[in-house]
Amino acid sequence: MEKYQKKSIIAVLTGVLVFITGCLILLYFAAQELITQINADTKHILKHVDSAVLERRSVLTPLNKFGFKQCNETTLLEMRRALFDSQYVIDIGFFIGNQLMCTTGAGLLSSGINDLEPDYIRKDEDVRVRFEPQLYLLLFTGRPMEVVIVRQGNFNLIMESKAFNSASIGSKNWEVVYRDSEELHHLAGTKGTYSKISGDSYLPYETGVACSTENENYCAAVHLPWSQFFSNNHFLLIISLILTCLAGVSSALMVNARIAARRSINQRIRKGLKKGSFYWTYQPIICLQSGKLIGCEVLARFEDKYGVLFPDEFIPVIRKNNLTWTFTEAMIATTIKELTSIEVLPEGFKVSLNIFPCDVELGNVLLLPQITELTNSRFIICLEITEDEYLDTSIAHAHFRTLVESGFNLSLDDFGTGYSNLRNLQNLSFHQLKIDRTFVQDIATEGLKASMIPNIMELVHKFNYTCVAEGIETTEQEAILKTAGVHYGQGWKYGKPMTASKFKNYITSQHF
Template sequence: MLNRLRKHVGVHACGYGIACGVLASLLGLFTIAFVLALVESNTLAKSHQRLERAISSVTDEEEFLLHHLNKHLRPDCSDAALAQARQLVFATRFVRDIGFVDHQNRRICSAVAGILPEPAPLELPTLREIRNGVDQSIWFNFPLAMGPNHYKALIMQQGQFFVVVNQQSFSSLIRDVDVLGLQLADALPSRVYQSDRITPFWSTYFDEQTALKRPKQGFDWTIMSLVRTDYIPGTPWVIQSYLSGQDILLRQEPMFVLLLVTIMFSGLLITAFVTPVLARQKSIGARLRNLLKEGGIQCYYQPIVDLKSRHWIGCEVLMRIRDGDCIVAPQEALPEIVRQGLEWELDTYMLQHAMAELAQSMPITNGFKVAVNLMPKNISFHALANFLSPLLRALDRPDLQLGLEIVEHSYDDTVIHEIAALRKAGFAISVDDFGTGYSNLGRVKHLAPDVLKIDRTFVHEMEDHVLRSSLIPEIVSIGRAVGSQLVAEGIENELQAEQLQQLGVDYGQGYLFAKPLPLQAFVKAYMAQNTLLQDSTHT
């Protein structure tokens, strides 16, 4: 499954490479949006904090001053009382006036204006609450005149005293938020300020937020906006602001454009880098190790035939790689196997798999030779003996006679003693593709193989009577001299088979008899061939 997926990715590498670039760009875009939203969230929080500190300072000063007035000053508008009130005004940071009210809650005098010509009723307060056991009222945007100047004031009253704060001391901070309100208990806040950006939707949204115990602080994905609601501790004040996604981008436009260009360029680079990497996944080399682990390596079997009786006396095990619905030729995979150092894994897999399959499916025979090719790197007596001895004991099929094939040009003098040790341990040794290397009689005699396999190129040229095919008698002579059986590979027609038999070659293999077959097809053909030979013998 994994190899199918990797091959599919490799075949469609261009599309997946582009997709990776696009996804990386989208992820980068999301990251940019997140970072910009985080920056703006911090900016919004700082705006609230500045206003919160200002209002907290004003509120603390007002409450402290009102407590002092109610405790130490008589509200009788006397010169002494007004003078003392003026001294208190000068000693404060925010308060601009101190006023007195009568029992009907009408302004009668103040530290700045003195005694009013006539009592002036106070309007209904923006908020009235019992705070710390004291009846307290607050007015916001209350219009007042100070000489020729008019201004909006924040007024707080306790008892018969009120203090006045010029809102201009924090009006610039208010303009950085969208809503400033006064909230009593669970009631909706009375808004003393809202920006021009507040639409009916946002008015409803902020009202809903104040009804929650934990209002939203951060990005609200349902409306794609950054929102914030803060209550000023110890006061009835509530501050609310929002920034839509578009607002965030507009406020950070230069940075956004710069980062967007960077992300797009990065996406192109990722596409350019990933595409060739993915394209390599369609090559057999990229998936060979997993194919080996997942059973993608299959054993095919080609019969070795007695040229005289046409009896199947054995088989050669050949590797096939099933890659999805395709069969990969061994010559395509072998260079990658060597490059990745998988020779031992492949040889042991072929040996174990082939012998186990044949032991399970083949009928008991009088002796059936099984030839398995070995990689040159794996010609080691100790390694092979330690692997094969317990395997053959466990299979308990002595009629299946394992032979190890080595290619002529793959061995040298350094491994001859390893081959000799394997022969001594009972393993038949075959030299494959004989005639293509540079072995002389002395070297072959020293190796003393059980079988010499004549390379198919000699067989193919027999009918043309070219020089190469004329060497077959010499190869037969070498085989006879060292006591080796001879097997001719690549026999495709009866004429070749007859000529080889006449030259003294005992056995052959090739498409004339059968092509390499998967296990079940091979066993079926073997049994059919045996039945046919038995019938012909009886007749």
């Protein structure tokens, strides 16, 4: 139970890791979007600043060039013409000395109004600027306005900061300032935002400051809190979080399913060895020269109530869980009994059994001579062993000699695909080589492996072995192998692996 709990914890941790990774990715893209929004707002505000400065120049410079000395109808007409095409200017005033004499909205005043001191003066253009949070225009005395008053020469402009408050600005906290050498001067937006951004600590990515490249000293500061950003994009955030959660849960389920599947295979194989879920099939081995049946190879299959497992699924598990000898004992006990019951099989019929190389190294194969079903059998028992580094030891050599002395034949299986060591052919007591099916399949395409078959046959003749070719499917393959001197053949051309009952019917129908 503790083992399964650990595996479940792995699945949960995987899901949590995927969820956290997804959240980090989501946070990264949110940060990029936040930066994009702040940059867009800053750019938008500075664009308005540059446009307002350009409009101020296009209005005040021409008016001052007229050189009006008093306010009359001509003066008011030019002032109103200038106001007509303006985007930011809501009123224009005319001064004589330091007194306001008339405006486009109120016309000629009954008495002059003294001008107030500016917040700052742009000395390069002799422009006086003053911010008024609540100004009552003479024409609209009941409605206060937040404005910037700009005076140059005999004229001033009243520019409403409301023009900056476009719906395209996503940030609620922003400010436009004019920086001179001594201090900051507020022009529009939320007063103090620039100073707070410069001095206070904010979360990463939620502030931005930029200055105009066209009008020096005009700067914009924007603060868009994460909370506001998520509030503005809450629907998208919810969808993203749901998808991230689903990714985490899906990952946990997949890992858990994978672990459960692997655990299930282990359990199924262990139980299968005890309850008989393994069954054995027999594939004919034919003499290529005479066409007669001379033996068969025993091949394992598995099926239980959960379905079929293929050899490439259960063989690695058997090796990993050290069940190789248990598996071999089960194979021998069943196959010898089934084949013995087939009366038509002659004396000297060769039965090829696959043996795990690790059982050679561990000495388990020395138990084979003690199995009476084998030693008393009317068959020739051929032990097929795949090339492996386990074979290249003095212990393995001694065990092979013992098996040969006990009457077993030895076959080197899948020659050329495993731990190929030609020295083994001379040192080990083998009787037979088995050419792997990949060499045979290469014959039709005249591939590199097919060209090696004559070389393999030279070794076979040199060491006085017999040779079996696996995977023969066509008459063309059979003819080429027969010409090359291969003794025996095995493959679908002669018969697929079949159960004992079907193998008996096969022998009867083929009249061997």
